[in-house]
Amino acid sequence: MEKLWKKAGLGAAGISMAAVMTACGGGGGGSEESGGSDDSGSSEESSSGGGFGEEVDYTITGIDAGAGIMSQSQQAIEDYGLSNWDLQQSSGAAMTSALGDAIENEEPIIVTGWTPHWKFAEYDLKYLEDPEGSFGDGDDIHTVVRQGLEEDMPGAYQFLDQFQWEAENMEEIMVEIQDGTEPAEAAATWVDENEDMVSEWTDGVEEVDGEAIELVYVAWDSEIASTNVVGEVLTDLGYDVTLTQLEAGPMFAAVADGEADGMVAGWFPNTHASQMEEYGDDYEDLGANLEGAITGLVVPEYMDIDSIEDLEAEE
Ligand code: PBE
Numbered sequence: 001m002e003k004l005w006k007k008a009g010l011g012a013a014g015i016s017m018a019a020v021m022t023a024c025g026g027g028g029g030g031s032e033e034s035g036g037s038d039d040s041g042s043s044e045e046s047s048s049g050g051g052f053g054e055e056v057d058y059t060i061t062g063i064d065a066g067a068g069i070m071s072q073s074q075q076a077i078e079d080y081g082l083s084n085w086d087l088q089q090s091s092g093a094a095m096t097s098a099l100g101d102a103i104e105n106e107e108p109i110i111v112t113g114w115t116p117h118w119k120f121a122e123y124d125l126k127y128l129e130d131p132e133g134s135f136g137d138g139d140d141i142h143t144v145v146r147q148g149l150e151e152d153m154p155g156a157y158q159f160l161d162q163f164q165w166e167a168e169n170m171e172e173i174m175v176e177i178q179d180g181t182e183p184a185e186a187a188a189t190w191v192d193e194n195e196d197m198v199s200e201w202t203d204g205v206e207e208v209d210g211e212a213i214e215l216v217y218v219a220w221d222s223e224i225a226s227t228n229v230v231g232e233v234l235t236d237l238g239y240d241v242t243l244t245q246l247e248a249g250p251m252f253a254a255v256a257d258g259e260a261d262g263m264v265a266g267w268f269p270n271t272h273a274s275q276m277e278e279y280g281d282d283y284e285d286l287g288a289n290l291e292g293a294i295t296g297l298v299v300p301e302y303m304d305i306d307s308i309e310d311l312e313a314e315e
Pocket of ligand 1: 063066067069070079102103114223248267271272295
């Protein structure tokens with residue numbers, strides 16, 4: 001993971017992104033809980049790792065099947081010989097709800113996790129080290145548009161090309177949405193409160209009068225936040241904006257086919273490697289809108305485990 005932290009700009013700080021983001025967000029998990037699980041978590045058992053599989057029923061709590069992080073987790077199951085482990089398919093919302101429940105009861109849980117995400121502000125969490133590199137070494141999140149957009153809608157194209165922010169910006173709005181604000185409303189407030197950044201994105205962009213534009217996204221918390229912010233700015237520029245929620249494959253296909261105008265959810269080069277391969281020739285990649293995104297397996301800090309290597313298949 002070392003490379004990855006460097007990429008995320010954390011250098012050799014020796015602490016996880018999770019810890020950093022918790023510190024920034026001032027979230028509530030409480031570091032006083034870091035003493036390890038006390039039910040069966042004797043240190044012998046922990047160091048053999050055997051205890052963890054049993055405790056979590058050899059289950060990794062995943063998200064929607066089409067997410068790249070699911071293929072990466074499946075790869076990890078192979079790379080680390082976790083043959084009897086089950087990658088449970090659910091959704092981003094079901095995953096965070098299971099995580100919240102587990103933390104409330106201080107129970108063990110292993111989830112597919114990613115940064116930026118509000119969960120690091122809310123809970124004390126850590127990424128498991130991934131010495132085999134099953135999750136790659138991080139991504140940038142790219143803006144991707146249909147062929148011909150530049151010609152058809154130069155203003156929208158220019159704005160989408162200039163849209164760029166940082167993990168902490170995205171996380172702010174994610175926390176707001178998690179706290180119960182409707183995504184569109186949270187986006188509008190965020191845009192109002194971040195005029196300086198937004199004016200850089202719209203610098204030199206001409207306004208229009210009700211031109212229709214459609215963005216596609218998947219209901220991942222990170223993409224709900226970014227897509228709503230971009231939609232809000234386009235609305236302010238005079239566009240008639242439709243945000244359409246799809247599964248991951250159809251999202252890429254829609255932009256590649258020209259059915260949708262664009263999206264801001266391409267995690268390249270690792271998480272969406274297969275989509276890049278399949279659709280990359282048919283869309284236009286406008287480059288990174290956010291640098292230093294991370295995917296991996298995530299556990300609560302109180303779990304006495306540090307690496308995917310510590311997990312074991314049933315004996
Ligand atoms: N994610 C969030 C996505 C990309 C954005 C990490 C859940 C995925 O795994 O495909």
